[in-house]
Amino acid sequence: xxxxxxNSALRMAGQGTVVAALVAGTVGFVAMNKTVELNVDGHTxxxxxxxxxxxxxxxxxxxxxxxxxxxxxxxxxxxxxxxxIVVRHGRKLSLTVDGKSxxxxxxxxxxxxxxxxxxxxAGDGRLSxxxxxxxxxxxxxxxxxxxxxxxxxxxxKVHRVSxxxxxxxxAVKAAGVSLGSGDRxxxxxxxxxxxxxxxxxxxxxxxHESTTKSIDHDTTRKESDDLFKGQTKVKTEGADGVRxxxxxxxxxxxxxxxxxxxxxxxxxxxxxxxxxxxxxxxxAPEPSESSSDSSSSHSSTSTTPPSSTTGTxxxxxxxxxxxxxxxxxxxxxVNGNGHYGLYQFSLQTWHAMGGSGNPINASPATQLALxxxxxxxxxxxxxxxxxxxxx
Numbered sequence: 001x002x003x004x005x006x007n008s009a010l011r012m013a014g015q016g017t018v019v020a021a022l023v024a025g026t027v028g029f030v031a032m033n034k035t036v037e038l039n040v041d042g043h044t045x046x047x048x049x050x051x052x053x054x055x056x057x058x059x060x061x062x063x064x065x066x067x068x069x070x071x072x073x074x075x076x077x078x079x080x081x082x083x084x085i086v087v088r089h090g091r092k093l094s095l096t097v098d099g100k101s102x103x104x105x106x107x108x109x110x111x112x113x114x115x116x117x118x119x120x121x122a123g124d125g126r127l128s129x130x131x132x133x134x135x136x137x138x139x140x141x142x143x144x145x146x147x148x149x150x151x152x153x154x155x156x157k158v159h160r161v162s163x164x165x166x167x168x169x170x171a172v173k174a175a176g177v178s179l180g181s182g183d184r185x186x187x188x189x190x191x192x193x194x195x196x197x198x199x200x201x202x203x204x205x206x207x208h209e210s211t212t213k214s215i216d217h218d219t220t221r222k223e224s225d226d227l228f229k230g231q232t233k234v235k236t237e238g239a240d241g242v243r244x245x246x247x248x249x250x251x252x253x254x255x256x257x258x259x260x261x262x263x264x265x266x267x268x269x270x271x272x273x274x275x276x277x278x279x280x281x282x283x284a285p286e287p288s289e290s291s292s293d294s295s296s297s298h299s300s301t302s303t304t305p306p307s308s309t310t311g312t313x314x315x316x317x318x319x320x321x322x323x324x325x326x327x328x329x330x331x332x333x334v335n336g337n338g339h340y341g342l343y344q345f346s347l348q349t350w351h352a353m354g355g356s357g358n359p360i361n362a363s364p365a366t367q368l369a370l371x372x373x374x375x376x377x378x379x380x381x382x383x384x385x386x387x388x389x390x391x
Contacts, residue, residue, distance in 0.1 A: 034081040038063075041089055042109065053078050054085055063087055068105040092139030095120070098146055099166075099192025110134055111142060120144070126164040148193050152177050154201035165193055172199060182206065207249045208262070215241035217270040226381045227278025231348045233382075234337040238273025241266060282352060283377045314372035317389040322371075325385030331367060332360040343371040343383065353377075 032050050040063055051057045055075035058065065065071055068090025079085070088107035093114050095102055108114040112131030115122055122131075128143040145166040152159040152175040161175040169189030172179065179185075179201065186200040217238040227233055244267040250258040320329075323342040327333035331342045339346055341359030345367075350359050353370040362370075380386030 034079070034083075036079050036081070036083040036085060038085045038087070040087045049079070051079060057085060058087065066090065068092075070107045089137060091135040091137060093118075093135060094139065094141040096141075096143045098144070098148075098194070106135070108135065111140070122146075126166065145193070148195035148197070150175065150193060150196075151198045152201065153198065155203070163193070167191065168193055168197070168199055171197070172201065177201060180204075202252050203254075205251045207251060208246060209249060210244055210246045212267075213243045213245065215243055215266065215268075215270045217241065217272055219273045219275060221275045221277050223279045224276035225278075225280050226378065227276055228280050228282045228349070228352055228378065229278050230282075230352060231278035232346060233276045233278075234273065234339075235276050236271065236274035237337060239271040241270030242268035280378070314375045317375070318391045319368055319371065319389070321388040321391040322383060322385055325388045326383060331362075331364045334360065342367045343374075345370070345374075349374065349382070 033048060034050075035046055035048050036057060038045055038047050038057065038061060047057065047061055049057050049060055051060055053075065054071065054073055054077045057079055058071070058075070065075070065087065066089075070086075070088040070090070072086045090105045090107055091109075091114075093104045093106050095104060095118075097120070104114070104118055106114040106117055108117050110131065111127070111129050111133045114135060115131070122144055125144055125146040129140065133140070143166060145164045147162055147164045148171075149160070149162050150165075150171045152161065152172050154172075154177045159175040159177055161171065163171050163174040165171040165174050167189060168185060168187045168191045169179075171193050172185065172189075180203065182204040184202045184204055186202070187197070217240050219238060221232075222235070224233070243264060245264045246262045248260050248262050249256055323329050326344040327342050329342070333342070333344070334340055335344060340350070341362070342364060343359075345353075345355070345359045347358065350370065353373050355362060355366070355370050359367055359370075374382055375389070380389050383389075
């Protein structure tokens with residue numbers, strides 16, 4: 001009986017030990033398992049954890065952190081039931097203010113919050129992004145143009161403007177100055193605006209103009225057996241040519257700054273002058289008359305024209321028609337090619353026929369007499385209008 005009681009007591013003692021161990025383990029489990037509040041970038045959740053510190057909680061929840069992130073309390077801080085853990089991830093903000101760029105790290109989630117946190121006043125400046133725009137974990141690039149005073153010199157006037165324009169070109173436009181396609185600025189249009197800048201507008205235009213230059217004509221001399229030696233006759237009148245040169249002129253603010261040749265073209269070709277040079281022997285001098293006739297002739301030289309060997313075929317020709325064609329019937333007609341009078345004698349031919357001085361100073365009768373003499377000696381080929389003798 002004693003053994004029975006003894007064994008029963010032993011069993012009851014062992015069961016008590018097991019129960020005590022189970023109770024102690026349960027109490028320890030409950031003590032290690034706790035609920036904490038986790039706020040990550042504004043998103044809050046309750047999590048149950050066995051972790052002893054903040055770092056353990058974040059590792060268990062898969063929340064990674066870096067050097068630019070904010071964790072409160074610190075990663076090494078212990079946690080207990082009801083602890084609050086706040087994580088704000090850092091965001092890269094590439095900010096360009098009036099052309100100068102700098103990189104900032106911020107835990108703010110919006111552009112406005114980031115600028116406020118960085119102590120940057122935008123004022124009435126111009127932002128490339130809305131102040132309420134979110135800054136993601138990948139970061140954001142923002143441009144800020146602050147308001148600046150600028151003077152624009154254009155068309156003889158000073159235009160003053162206070163503008164948050166990001167570039168010089170935008171500031172010029174804000175000043176109410178329009179630019180033509182060829183106009184230029186003293187500062188590149190894409191340059192950032194600097195407070196107190198003075199920008200000059202250069203009005204640039206191009207004009208085209210042309211000038212003409214004379215091209216001297218050549219002269220060719222050809223022998224002709226239709227003319228006596230010493231005689232010349234212009235067969236083809238020479239004429240100078242014309243060369244047209246075109247220029248492009250660049251004008252800046254009303255002043256010509258450059259002039260370049262665009263083209264050069266002969267617009268009128270020169271005409272070569274052709275001069276006939278006589279090769280035919282002159283006729284032998286006429287027989288001298290008697291001394292009495294000579295005396296009579298000398299006494300009347302002032303009123304009587306030289307002999308034209310009258311009584312020949314020359315007398316029956318239409319000399320009036322020839323004179324009309326050659327000189328318009330003008331005994332004092334002068335041709336620029338060196339021909340004179342009713343029948344357009346050259347001085348060489350006139351003198352060869354016995355004339356003196358210039359034909360225009362001789363009477364019409366004297367001019368006719370020497371014209372007939374020339375016809376008897378050389379025919380109608382001496383005149384370009386010679387065919388009219390037979391009208």
